[in-house]
Each structure stands twice: as structure tokens, then as C-alpha cells.
Amino acid sequence: MPSPSDPARTGLSPSVLDETALGKLRELDPEGRAGIVARVLRTYETSLLRTLASLADAGQAADVTEVRRHAHTLKSSSASVGALALSALCAQAEALAREARASELPPVLQALQEEGHRVMAAVQAMLAA
DSSP states (O other), X not given: OOOTTOHHHHTOOTTTSOHHHHHHHHHTSTTOTTOHHHHHHHHHHHHHHHHHHHHHHHHHTTOHXXXXXXXXXXXXXXXXXXXXXXXXXXXXXXXXXXXXXXGGHHHHHHHHHHHHHHHHHHHHHHHHO
16 A cells, blocks of 8 residues: 555655655654654644745845755755755755855745745645545
């Protein structure tokens, strides 16, 4: 029987959340008794909502220090749950912010927000399954 995080079961595109990364999470709780995957996804969901809002605020204020900080945090947590495209966008935003290239941030932050919402929908679908 497919697990709740199986893309075939949830109808998710494998490009939203990487199955290999999710598999590594599942390895921590092979029987699923501890609910590790669901707990990690719930924690990530809460963090993602908060961090996307903070990134939007920092972007509007052209605050490269805050963009860098929030993008760095979201980069690693996104990679750990398999949101690899989001993690890559965070890395791009972090690099631009570190180099104080604020004028180049808006399109990257817009793409980051869009991908963040796709990831949120995928995470919520997995949690509802």
C-alpha cells in the first residue's frame, strides 16, 4: 500500500517534492509508528508560511540582510523535505542578498513565493492524505 507521501497516491508532481528526500525521512521511521514524516512536514508547513511572509516583507523593504537570513533558513529546511526547486531559489536569493544586489531580487523573490505556494499545496496534500 502506498504511503501518504507517495506521489502516486497524492497525485503530486514528483517535481514539487523529491521522492528521494522524502524516502530519507521515511527511513528514520520505517514502520511509520512515530509519525516522523508527518511531524516534520507539519513543522515545515508552519515555518514555510512564516518565512514566506517574512521574505515578502524583507523584499518589499529591500532589506538584503533580512532576505539573506530568511532565504538561508528556508533553503536548508526545503532541501530536507525535498522541495529542491524552492531550495535552489532560496540559494539564489541568498547569494544576491549577500552581494547586496537588491535590484535583482524582485523577480527571484517572486519566483520563490510562487514555488513556495506550490510546495505548501503539496505539503498540505500529503498531510491530508
